[in-house]
Amino acid sequence: MRxxxxxxxxxxxxxxxxxxxxxxxxxSGGKSSEEKPQGxxxxxxxxxxxxxKIAMVTHSGEGDTFWDIVQSxxxxxxxxxxxxxxxxxxxxxxxxxxxxxAAIDQKVDGIVVTLAKPEAVKDVVAKAVKAGIPVVTINSxxxxxxxxxxxxxxxxxxxxxxxAVGEELNERGRKKAVCVIHEQGxxxxxxxxxxxxxxxRGTVENLNVEGTNMPASTSSIEAKLQADRGxxxxxxxxxxxxxxxxxxxxxxxSTAEVDTFDLNAEVVxxxxxxxxxFAVDQQPYLQGYLAIDELWLNKTNGNVIGGGKPxxxxxxxxxADDVPQLEEYxxxxxx
Numbered sequence: 375m376r377x378x379x380x381x382x383x384x385x386x387x388x389x390x391x392x393x394x395x396x397x398x399x400x401x402s403g404g405k406s407s408e409e410k411p412q413g414x415x416x417x418x419x420x421x422x423x424x425x426x427k428i429a430m431v432t433h434s435g436e437g438d439t440f441w442d443i444v445q446s447x448x449x450x451x452x453x454x455x456x457x458x459x460x461x462x463x464x465x466x467x468x469x470x471x472x473x474x475x476a477a478i479d480q481k482v483d484g485i486v487v488t489l490a491k492p493e494a495v496k497d498v499v500a501k502a503v504k505a506g507i508p509v510v511t512i513n514s515x516x517x518x519x520x521x522x523x524x525x526x527x528x529x530x531x532x533x534x535x536x537x538a539v540g541e542e543l544n545e546r547g548r549k550k551a552v553c554v555i556h557e558q559g560x561x562x563x564x565x566x567x568x569x570x571x572x573x574x575r576g577t578v579e580n581l582n583v584e585g586t587n588m589p590a591s592t593s594s595i596e597a598k599l600q601a602d603r604g605x606x607x608x609x610x611x612x613x614x615x616x617x618x619x620x621x622x623x624x625x626x627x628s629t630a631e632v633d634t635f636d637l638n639a640e641v642v643x644x645x646x647x648x649x650x651x652f653a654v655d656q657q658p659y660l661q662g663y664l665a666i667d668e669l670w671l672n673k674t675n676g677n678v679i680g681g682g683k684p685x686x687x688x689x690x691x692x693x694a695d696d697v698p699q700l701e702e703y704x705x706x707x708x709x
Contacts, residue, residue: 375655375690420456423674427458428666429477430486433470433514434463435557435586439638440613440658444513446707447662448486455670465557465586467494474498477507484508484669486662489515489522490560496522510668512661514562516684525678528664530656530688532562535635536569538689540578542652543607548631549576551607552598556585556615563611566635570609588618595622605630613638613653620649637692639704646697656688659708 430448434441445461452459460482462473470487471494477485478501485502489495492515502509503523511519511527519527543551551574553567571578581598583591599605599622608619608630616634623630631651634641636658644650664679664687671677679685692700703709 375692375696420453421670421674423456423670425456425458426483426670426673427460427480428452428484428486428669429460429462429480429482430662430665431470431473431477432461432463432488432512433465433467433490433557433560435465438612438614439640440636443638443658443707443709444662447659447664448666449662451663451666451670455666457666457670459666467491467559471495471498474502478502478505482507483673484510486510486512486665486669487524488513489518490557490562492518492522492561499524508669508672510665512665513656513658514560519684520682525668525672526680526682527684528661528668528679528687529684530686531684532565533569533572535654535656535689536566536571537573538569538691539566539609539633539635539654540570540573542691543570543574543576543609543633546607546631546651548574548607550602550604551576551578551609552581552595552602552605553578554591554595554608554610554615554619555580555582556591556610556612558582566611567609576607583615585612585615588614591615592618592622592625595619596625599623599626599628599630603628608632610634612636613641616641616644616650616653620644637700637704637709642697642700642704645692645694646701648694652691652693654688655690655692655709657690657709658687660687 432441449459464470475498485507489511496518499509499522509524511524513529516527553570555563567580583594610616610619613636617640619632633651635654637653637655641653668679
């Protein structure tokens with residue numbers, strides 16, 4: 375695993391002192407990932423601090439396994455911190471804002487939120503802060519976090535991540551890439567493609583697909599590869615779309631390499647089979663874990679992780695060489 379030098383220090387600093395103690399916790403939505411990870415410290419009791427209720431509201435679309443991993447980290451931190459964890463999501467900005475409002479109405483003790491559609495969500499985030507509810511943003515919209523009044527942001531710098539991909543494509547001798555955007559209007563996805571374009575010495579073309587309709591997405595990618603035989607790299611911006619691109623590549627007869635942002639068990643299997651060249655791991659488990667931990671620490675001890683600056687959890691480039699270790703982690707839902 376090759377971690378960007380610009381992010382390595384912050385990742386290490388953010389991870390210092392994280393104890394992986396697992397007990398039962400409440401939560402809703404996504405795949406259940408409450409099994410005790412291998413190597414975690416024993417099943418001790420939850421913190422003796424007062425019981426807190428923390429809501430996480432994301433822009434996840436239905437069936438996106440990335441958010442199962444985020445929740446896995448959040449649930450583990452919640453169990454350790456004596457926190458009731460509530461999860462909800464909607465890919466549409468207006469509906470996501472309504473879910474944040476619902477959390478405010480429940481008088482939760484803290485809110486974790488994504489800002490993929492900042493114009494739709496940032497006002498209600500500011501409303502939560504005004505109501506005395508601390509907010510931490512994760513994953514997307516880092517540049518809007520401070521403006522909305524959040525304690526801080528936890529995630530990767532999407533432009534830096536995109537630049538790392540462009541550099542990796544250069545090393546692999548690629549000349550023409552298509553960057554597959556599965557959610558139009560998502561600022562983080564657009565930043566990723568912009569980062570690729572900045573450092574890649576070849577050409578990059580964006581392709582918008584219908585992310586909530588995987589067969590349609592596969593067909594769109596296949597049609598693009600059939601129409602342009604010069605494409606030698608397909609860069610997808612979410613793990614589920616790597617498999618779709620592999621299928622599209624086979625259907626079109628293309629020889630393009632499929633590479634992807636984000637990681638899950640399926641991507642690891644395809645790395646092992648050499649069907650995917652490399653993946654960018656932004657460590658979603660860490661995003662969920664640190665967000666809950668930061669709100670707990672802030673409420674119980676007045677702490678702010680990173681001093682209010684963004685805490686970076688990626689990017690890290692992973693390849694087939696990293697598969698043996700990754701197989702263990704993805705099997706338990708933590709990578």
